[in-house]
Amino acid sequence: MRRLTLAVLMGLMATTAHADVTVYSAGPKALIKKLADGFTKATGTDVNVFQATTGKVMARLEAEASNPVADVVVSASWGTATDFAARGLLLSYDSPNAKNVPDFLKIDGAVAQGVAGLAIAWNPTSGTPKPAEWTDLAKPEYKDLVTLPDAAASGATYTLIEAFVANGRGDDLKAIADNGAIVAGANKAALNPVLQGAKAAVFGAVDYITMAAAAKGETVEVIFPESGTVVAPRPIMILKSSQNQDDAKAFIDYVLSEEGQRHVASVHLMPSRTDIEVDRPLIGDLKLLSNDGAPSRDEVLAQFAETFK
C-alpha cells in the first residue's frame, strides 16, 4: 500500500514543471498571475510563482537561506527591501524602464512595482455621516463602529501609525481607541465587518483592496483625508543568490513596462511610473504625511499596543 502511494506521488513529482524564473510574491494573486502570463507571452520564459503574505514569503526565504530557491521577490512592505539591501542580499539593477519611476520609489537593488495608499473605508449604508478626516472617527456617531488592521500584521497600517507618532498625533489615535475602535487582524479581517455592516469604517484601510471590493459591487467608499495620509510602495527585487539573473532582470523590465504597469493598475494599485494614466487618485494627488523622526519599529508597535489594548 505504501509502495503504491509512493509510486503515485513519484508520478506527481514528475509532472512538476521546472520554470525559468521563480518569483515569490506577496499581494494580489490576480496581479502576479497577469504579470507572469504576460511575461511568458512576451519572452517565452516560464514563471513559477509562490504567492503568500509578505510575512510568509519572508519566513520561507529565511528558512531557505542556506539554499535559496527564489530569483525575484515582490513584497508589500518597503521595509523588507531596505532590510535586504542592508544585509547585502540584493542584486543591483537599474532597469531602463525605471527612468519614469520617481527617486523615492527606488533604492539600490529594489524598485517599487506599484504603490498602495492608506485611506478610510466607509460603508454608506451604515447610517453614519460620511467621514472626511481621520479624527471624525473619534466622534460619537462612530462609537464602537470603527475597525483597524493590526499594525504588527499590516505593513501599510504600520506606516500610517508611524506617521501619526512622528507627527505628534498620538492623541488622535488615543481618541479613536477610546471611541471603541477594535483591532481586527490583517487588512481583510478589518474590512469584512464593515462590508457586512457590523462596523461602519476602517481606519487605515489599504485603498486598492477597498476599491476592488467596491468594483465588485460592495457598498463601500474610499476616502483620502485631506490632512494627509501615507503610501506603501511595494518593492520588487532580485536576490543576489539567483542563478538566473538575466531572466530575472527581464522580468523586472516587463513589470515596469507600460503593459506591466497597466496590469498593476488593473488591480487598483497606483503604478510606480508617473507616465501611466489611470482613473484613480495617484501619489501626486495625495497629501503625504512625513515619517521623519519616527521612533524605532518596536517603540511604535509598543505605543500602538498600549493605545489599542
Add this chain to the structure above:
Amino acid sequence: MSRGATTVGAEGSALLKWVSTLSLLVVVAIPCLFIVLQAVFPEIGGGSFSAPFSALYKTLADASLVGLAGNTILLGLGTVVFAVMFAFPLAALRALFRVPGALIWDGLLLIPFMIPPYIAALGWIMTLQPRGYLEQLTGLNLAPVLFSVPGIMIVMGLNTFSVVYFVLSRTFETVGARYADVGRVFGANQWRSFWRITFPLATPGLAASLLLVFAMAIEEYGTPAALGRRIGFEVLVTGIENRVAEWPVDLPGAATLSMVLVVMALAAFMLQRWLLERRDYRIVGGKPQAFEKRPLGLLSVPTVILFGFVSFLATGLPILAILATALSQTISGGLTLSNMGLQNFQELLATGSDGLRALGNSLTLGVSTALLAGVLGAITAYAVVKGRGRFRIVLDALSITPNALPGVVVAVGIILAWNQPWLPITPYNTPMILLLAYCCILLPQPVRYATAALHQLGDNLEAAARVSGAGPLRAFFRITFPLILPSMITAMILVFAVASRELVASLLVAPIGFQTIAVFIWQQFDQGSMGLGMAMAFCAILVTTLIPLALISVLRWLSKDSVASLN
C-alpha cells in the same frame, strides 16, 4: 490483572519495530531536530552555528510568555470541558439505546471534522456579529457571546467534540455489550451498571479522545486567530504564527515557543499514560458478542431534539453561513433574494480552473496521507503497546510530539531539514514535501486511536495465532490488524479530512505553483473574493464528507454488519 500485564504473551515483531522507528525518524524526528536547532542557533537557516542560545533566552525571558502559556492551557481545558459536555450525553444515548435515525446523526456529526476550523470561525462571525445573518433574519444580536473567551471555547468545543463522540459511543457499545449485562444480571439497575461498569471501562477511549481534543485545542490556529484577536486573547499558537507570518520574522522565537507547546502536550500525554497503566482495560476477548440495544420509549422525542440541536450548532449553522456567503454576490448586499446567485460556483467549477486543480491535488494528498499515516500509526502503536523494552516510550513520545507542534513550525522544520544544499535528492519543492508535512502533523491521530484499540485487545488471540503456527508478522496482519481496523478507519477518515484542508503548513511549504484547497481558499480571501473562497469551502466539505461516507457504506455492505463498530 497486574500492572504491565498487557505485555505478557505478545511479542511485537522486530521488523515492525524497525519500520516504525525508521519512519518516525524521517517523518517526525528530523523536522523536530531542526526546530530545536533553530531555537538554539538563530542563524541555522543560513547554515551558520553562530550566537547559540541568544534568541532562546530572549524569548523565554519575555514577560508575555506566562500570559500566552496561561491562556493556552485555559483554552485547552475549556475546549475539553465543552467538548465533553456536547459529546458525553449523545455518545451514551447512541451506544446504549435505539436512537431513531442513528446513522443520520452519525453522518451529521462527522461533518464538523470536515469543516476547516478557520472557515467555521468565519461562519460564526458572519452569523453572529452585529448585522450578521442572525440579526438580518431574527433581529437577535449575540456578538457579545461569540467575542468572549467562553465563546471561543464553545466554538472550538463544537469543532472538536465529534472526536470524543465517536470514540466514546463505540467504546460504550463494546463494553455495554457484555460487562454491563453481567452487572445487570447481578441486580444493578441501568444507571448503576453504566456508571460502575461501562463508564470506568471506557476510560482509555475517553482519555485518548480528551487528550486529542486538548492537543487539537492548544495547537489550533484559525479560531483563536479569528475570534481571539478581536478581544486581545492571544495564545501560544497565535504568538508563534505572528512571529512567522509578520515581518520581521522571528524563526528562533517561533521555534522556542513551539517547544513550550510541545512540553505542554507531552505533560498531558504522560498523564493519559499514567491513567491507562493503572488498570487493565482489555474487553475484547475471543467470544462472540450479541447485544440488543434498549428502546428509548418516552425519551425518544427529547433525545432526537438534543441530537438535532447539537448537530445544528456543530454542522448546520457553519454550513449555512458558508453557503449563504458563497451564494451572495456581495457581502454588503446581505441576505436578499436579488443578491443571491450561483456565479461563485460557476467560476469555481469552470473547466480547467485553478479551483478544480486544487481540489484534485488536495484529495490525492488526503488519501495518500490517510493510507501512509494509518499504516504507520498502526505499526507504531503495535510496537509501543505489545512490544518490550525502553525504546517504547521514545517511540510513543515521538509519535505524540507533532500533535503539539503548530503546522507553521513543522513547515519551518521541514524546509530547514529538506532544503540543505548537500542533499543529493530531496522531496522539497515537490508535492512529496506536503505528504511528509501532513504525515508528521497527523501521525498522532492514528497512533492514539490504534493505541486505545490495542489496549483493549487481549493477548490470547494473538497467542492463539502463534500457537497455531503463524509468524509474528502474519499474526499482526491476520489477527491484530483486522481487529483494530474499525478504529483505524475512523482515524484514517479523520486524517483524510484534516490533510485535505490543512492550511498553515501548506501555505509555507507548498511547492511553487502548487495549490491545495486551503491555499486556494486563503488566496481568495486574501484578494477579497470571500464568496469564491466560501464556494470552494462548501464544495470541499461536500466532497470530503461524501468520500468517507461512501467508503463506510461499501465496507458495511461488504462486511454485512460483522464489523460492529462501523455502524
